[in-house]
Amino acid sequence: MTESTADSQSVQNDFLESHIFDELTVGQSATLVRQLTERDIEAFAAISGDVNPLLVDRRFAQAHEFHHLIAHGMWAGALISNVLGTQLPGPGTVYVHQDLDFKRPIGLGDTVTVTVSVEEKQTETGRVVLACRCADQNGEIAVSGRAVVLPPREKLRQRRTELPELTLRDRGDRLRRIIERAAALEPLAMAVVHPVDDASLLGTVRAAEAGLIAPVLVGPEERIRAAAERASVDISAYRIVAAAHSHEAAQKAVALIRAGEANALMKGKLHTDELMHAVLDHDAGLRTERRLSHVFVMDIPDYSRPLLITDAAVNISPTLEEKVDILQNAIDLAHALDIEEPKAAILCAVETVDASMRCTVEASALCKMADRGQIHGALVDGPLAFDNAVSENAARTKGIQSAVAGKADILLTPDLEAGNMLAKQLEYLSSASAAGVVLGARVPIALTSRADDELCRMASCAVATLMQAAQRSGDGRG
Numbered sequence: 001m002t003e004s005t006a007d008s009q010s011v012q013n014d015f016l017e018s019h020i021f022d023e024l025t026v027g028q029s030a031t032l033v034r035q036l037t038e039r040d041i042e043a044f045a046a047i048s049g050d051v052n053p054l055l056v057d058r059r060f061a062q063a064h065e066f067h068h069l070i071a072h073g074m075w076a077g078a079l080i081s082n083v084l085g086t087q088l089p090g091p092g093t094v095y096v097h098q099d100l101d102f103k104r105p106i107g108l109g110d111t112v113t114v115t116v117s118v119e120e121k122q123t124e125t126g127r128v129v130l131a132c133r134c135a136d137q138n139g140e141i142a143v144s145g146r147a148v149v150l151p152p153r154e155k156l157r158q159r160r161t162e163l164p165e166l167t168l169r170d171r172g173d174r175l176r177r178i179i180e181r182a183a184a185l186e187p188l189a190m191a192v193v194h195p196v197d198d199a200s201l202l203g204t205v206r207a208a209e210a211g212l213i214a215p216v217l218v219g220p221e222e223r224i225r226a227a228a229e230r231a232s233v234d235i236s237a238y239r240i241v242a243a244a245h246s247h248e249a250a251q252k253a254v255a256l257i258r259a260g261e262a263n264a265l266m267k268g269k270l271h272t273d274e275l276m277h278a279v280l281d282h283d284a285g286l287r288t289e290r291r292l293s294h295v296f297v298m299d300i301p302d303y304s305r306p307l308l309i310t311d312a313a314v315n316i317s318p319t320l321e322e323k324v325d326i327l328q329n330a331i332d333l334a335h336a337l338d339i340e341e342p343k344a345a346i347l348c349a350v351e352t353v354d355a356s357m358r359c360t361v362e363a364s365a366l367c368k369m370a371d372r373g374q375i376h377g378a379l380v381d382g383p384l385a386f387d388n389a390v391s392e393n394a395a396r397t398k399g400i401q402s403a404v405a406g407k408a409d410i411l412l413t414p415d416l417e418a419g420n421m422l423a424k425q426l427e428y429l430s431s432a433s434a435a436g437v438v439l440g441a442r443v444p445i446a447l448t449s450r451a452d453d454e455l456c457r458m459a460s461c462a463v464a465t466l467m468q469a470a471q472r473s474g475d476g477r478g
Contacts, residue, residue: 018090018156021126029117030088034079036071036110043166044072070105076134076143079114084149086160088116089128092152096127100145104136111137116147126150172433174299174306175459178337179210182462185469187214188264190446190461191253193275194246195268196223198231199450203457204266205233212461216241216262219249246270250278257286257443264464266446272313279441291315291325292440294447295333296423297463300432303390307426308334308342308410312419313447314438320362323412324375327366329439330410331378333463336470344370345389345408346382347418351400353383359414366412378410379403386411386422435459437467444468 019028045056050072053060061069077100084093106112113135120129127148134143190213195201201224207213217224218241228235241256243249250270256262267275279286294313297306310330311318318326327344334342346363353360363382370380381404388395392406413419426432433456438445444467446460 014160015157016086016091016160018092018152019088020153020155021121021128021151024089024118024121024128024151026118026121028088029115030083031116032079032083032087032114034112034114036075036106036108036112038069038108040075041069041071041108044075044078048072048074066105066107069108071107071110073100073102073143076100076102076106076112076114079112079134080116080132080143080145080147083114083116084130084147088118088130089149089151091156091158092154094150095147096150097148098132098145100132100143102143104140104142106134106136106142110142112142119146171301171431172299172455172459175297175433175435175455175462178297178306178435178466179212179458179462181338182465183211185465187211188461188465188468189214189216189262190264190266190464191216191218191241191256191262192266193253193268194219194243194249194270196220196227197269197450198227199452200266200268200448200457201227201235202231202233203448203452203454203461204268205231205235206454207458207461208238210458212458212465213264213266215239215266216253216256218253218256219243219268220245246274247278250275251284254278254281254284254286258284262443263468264443264446266461266464267448269450272447275445275447276314276438279438279445286441286443288440288442290329290440291318291322292438293326293329294436294438295330296419297333297337297435297437297459298423298426298432299434300426300430302430305407305409306337306339307390307408309419309423309426310410310412311416312413312423313416313436316416318415320365323362323366324369325440327380327410327412328375328377330412331375332470333437333439333467334409335377336467337463339409342378342409343404343407344378344380344410344412345384345404346380346412347386347389348383348414349385351383351385351388351398359383381405382412384408433459435463437463439467444471 045051116130116132119131130147132145132147135141192204192215195217196219204215208215216239221240221242243252293311296309308330311326346366348359353364360383367380369375381402388400388405389408395405436447438447444464446464448457448460
């Protein structure tokens with residue numbers, strides 16, 4: 001095909017042209033070739049609401065007689081409709097009737113050729129009967145049938161409508177994978193502090209049912225049982241340690257850790273400050289030589305990897321020395337999540353060192369400390385602005401040469417306010433899901449928010465489980 005011919009064909013494909021009744025002839029046909037992709041299956045399921053596991057659950061489908069995912073039956077019907085409405089008879093066509101015979105499944109990866117051909121013209125009614133069939137790459141007929149349509153009364157030719165981009169977001173998929181990993185380990189003995197509301201108790205029970213934790217419920221027994229009744233969950237299998245109020249619950253939960261009766265904490269319905277006060281107690285707490293810090297493990301649908309954001313909940317305005325521990329805690333967690341060489345970006349408003357901006361000076365110091373092994377286990381770069389920390393295109397445009405820029409696994413924010421606002425913006429404007437954990441104490445602390453859903457609470461338990469397992473094996477530092 002010559003270049004001019006190709007250009008002409010391209011222009012032709014931009015337009016839809018109809019065939020009126022008088023132009024149609026028996027035997028006239030049109031075709032469409034389409035390969036079934038996983039995206040097709042997911043999109044059709046999302047639009048139709050048909051989540052038959054045979055169609056959308058790979059494990060279920062493999063155990064079925066077909067042994068792989070297959071198309072929804074009406075996906076083929078939609079392709080037939082496509083040909084009728086855009087080619088033959090084309091734009092302006094009105095469906096009157098369709099019958100379909102499903103002869104064999106269309107499997108993931110199959111290439112389908114859809115053919116419609118004029119079989120009969122009904123002069124009295126103006127209707128047209130078309131034979132329809134869908135054949136796979138081997139010529140085997142998967143779907144066949146007949147359509148009855150009313151072709152347009154007037155000749156139409158118009159530019160093809162440009163459809164909006166369809167984005168499929170599997171919210172929380174990476175967190176679910178973290179949960180699956182943790183569920184393969186021994187359940188983590190976890191003291192749950194003051195679980196007197198439906199949400200925290202339900203999250204605890206679901207995490208226990210998933211094999212993530214073996215919970216010890218610490219708080220006012222009557223309120224815990226009332227919450228269980230409201231949430232319609234059975235807590236008879238779980239130990240309850242009675243405490244008069246949230247302050248005492250925090251103290252008793254920490255005491256369980258010190259006595260070796262639990263290996264992790266989870267926050268229930270109490271303020272973070274109240275829990276952390278018990279954890280940080282000089283005589284009866286869970287301090288180590290490491291500074292405590294919080295890490296959000298963010299699952300952002302439009303980002304290619306889990307993103308760890310620190311510190312967004314504990315350290316308000318950390319010093320350079322404190323940032324060293326905060327960063328090392330996040331690096332250790334990244335290793336526990338099987339990120340072998342995490343890339344850590346030190347976030348600032350700009351990507352150049354400016355003596356008037358303390359954050360940029362500290363960022364450069366942190367990078368040099370990483371170069372000399374004072375911070376270990378990660379590639380560290382900064383200062384980096386948010387855009388060039390997570391976007392390779394932004395970094396390229398600004399001429400930034402860095403192994404971290406555009407591919408960050410960890411974002412160290414300047415202070416708590418910046419970290420908290422960034423995490424919440426990602427959650428509420430970018431459909432992100434988040435697990436939260438406090439590190440640097442003797443044991444990990446699952447720090448959940450009152451607004452967290454069940455997935456986030458379970459994922460926080462899973463992250464704590466994986467971190468504790470890494471610490472026990474010597475991969476992490478308590």
